[in-house]
Amino acid sequence: MDTVIGFLNTIFWGYVLIYGLIAVGIFFTLRLKFVQIVHFPEMFRAVTRSNTNDRSGITPFQALCTSLASRVGTGNLAGVAVALYLGGPGAIFWMWVVALVGMATAYAESTLAQLYKTRNDEGQYRGGPAFYIARGLGLPWLGGVFSVCLILAFGLVFNAVQSNSIADAVQGAFGVPKLWTGIAVAALAGIVIFGGIRQIARVAEIIVPFMAVAYLLMALYVVIVNIGQVPAIIMLILSSAFGLEEAAAGFTGGLAAAMLNGVKRGLFSNEAGMGSAPNIAAVATPDPHHPSSQGFVQALGVFIDTLLICTATAIMILLSGTLAPDSGVTGTQLTQVAMSAHIGWAGPYFIAVAIFFFAFTSVIGNYSYAENAMTFLGLGGRGPLMILRGLVVLMVVWGAYESVATVFDAADASMGLMATINLVAIVLLSGTVAKLTDDYFAQRRSGRQPVFLAEAFPELRGRIDADIWSRR
Template identity: 50%
Template structure:
């Protein structure tokens, strides 16, 4: 029965990823890049400045700071996709998959800017400050609540349930490989810790993410840098291998199409650009202008793929173990690192996965929570959702990997499809907000957004004229 179910899911994935999403992601990414005048490249320095300002203001009592919102979304982004997902892409698609992963991040960063800016514009107030995301701009800007409900159901199932089972699956595999701890024990401990955090609400989630994300990212990148510096003489040949495999100039596992599909699939799973997930975190931030959070969230795509995914890719390609049969996912990454730094590499990756994947579980949970509240604010639904998340964390820790990853791909693809349709219709609003931001910066002002900043803007709740003086930067 499970094999039949897996086959049906694979057929759906082939249709989505083999044709529809590859065209949409690249076409819209290029369109957004050109229309925004290459926002993801021209404003890179501004992104860093804004993130620094947000970190200094992370004690905001009125809601979630821009830095905390960045950490929630990065917590969700930086997970098994960065360690296990990259390994799977290389094992199945060859070294060329890394090139397509980079490309989808560079192009897709503009999609991230558009969706996160829209989420800020159409956010709503709640007991913790603000909430919002694609479901909210689908309802308010497109006047299509039905579309928002479909998206909310998909993201709740995809992130809260399926993706969280992927995270716990990878944690259990990593701990079994490194320490010989059985999946049952890992599953029970992980389930208890998850329950403690998610029943604490969004502010506890923000605090956990703010603590874990910077530490885990810096530690992993430092180890990767050590491996790269140790093998600095072969780095040019690694780049050559990636490029030649990407364009079929050198025969590699999976061929050009395999590299393309795996690079885009695993790239999107990791950086989430255009998928509609990160905007749910972006909407929680209290900022004076929507573009500020749009730029900060764009930086998250670079952090995820260009830094952390690349670190994993170089470790695996330097080691040369990616052609080993029956070795994929997190175990491939563990073996690759161990070949470079010794047996403690296994344990280090297991601990990284614990932090990376657990932070993703926390971030993923929040995406489901805010969309449950979009559909129905009755607390019983939130309780049912929380119990379901905890159950899926336990289920994932003991499930077989192929089925779990295939389910994740299918729901991720459907989510991305609906969100890309929505932001393609609403991108003009994000570009108008960007023009307003640039205009105020040129005038020497600290940019402040109001409902009147864009002519004809309707159904906006949180940007009234009288509120601008009370908002923190």
């Protein structure tokens, strides 16, 4: 079994997804006429509006915060450090590039999730890749495969991984035994997830802005204190991106190492194209009442995750002067050492607290995706959801003190399969995304507030919920 899982991960993460995610990002960037750059201000307009008359969904801001809860995890601290250690400063440039094209992919998949969303038995919006695979492509069985992979990877195993990161950080900084940390995190997570997606959204919209702003303010402080070095650091990133500075600095691998590690960090962190964030994008009530509106919200999520938070970590590490080739200091340890250089003894404690918030919000964000998948499988009733919530809590406790590589590798394989399915689906449905985008901006140009009406798209009849999209 280990051999099979290892082979699948080599195929998915060594070939299919590394190149596929970038190719799809470039494809949507070109097909949608650089929508993420030309219409960047639209992202902020879409997230700050809120239709309070529709109680079936959560607000766009809550959807953004919930998706960021999942996106912003330990990878934003430890993962960036690993990318710098293995690929040198140039890895950050390629991380920026992949995030920039990934914003177009995130826009496309979340727009489709909005378009094909439905209501569950309680009248709440549910949707995601499984729904547009089933309804848009007419392949419900493939939507079922996607949903099972999502539940296994995001709903269960990745939450154990996040819990393990919290336990490691807390034990290292405060000496608390891992099991007790796991129990505490499980109790806190249980309080949130047993309240369902609405409770998760309410908690996320409070915690996520707080943790993101606090982390970015620390980075801003570091930049201001070291402002004289900043231009040199920016030039180092740009020149190293093409292997021009690597040999002199002692890094090996040059362009290939910088590109590979930067691309991986960007892809793994922002999740654009993975098919995860669209699950919460579908739950939102968009304002304007158009599927493209929520697409812009989730494109902004990629920008915040990678171009702001990951960059903040990278800049703090590079300004500290603690990045050294072949030193063996990497991951969370490198980030802690860097913070110690900036703020002294408080550095490791700051990183431990940051990891707690980043990882804890990932747990509740990941669960929200799994609940959508349960709805697609016809298991959205109270009983099955209570079982899922119980399993999530147990996985958090287990993950705090166990690290079974085979289980984690199996989750990577599951995520690789679901991401591959999602990429194929959104490319096949790209014509619909392009038409929706044109419709949105045609209305903008005419001076009207964009509104999507099902009757204007007869080719979608019978595939979308006409009741949702027939009301102004």
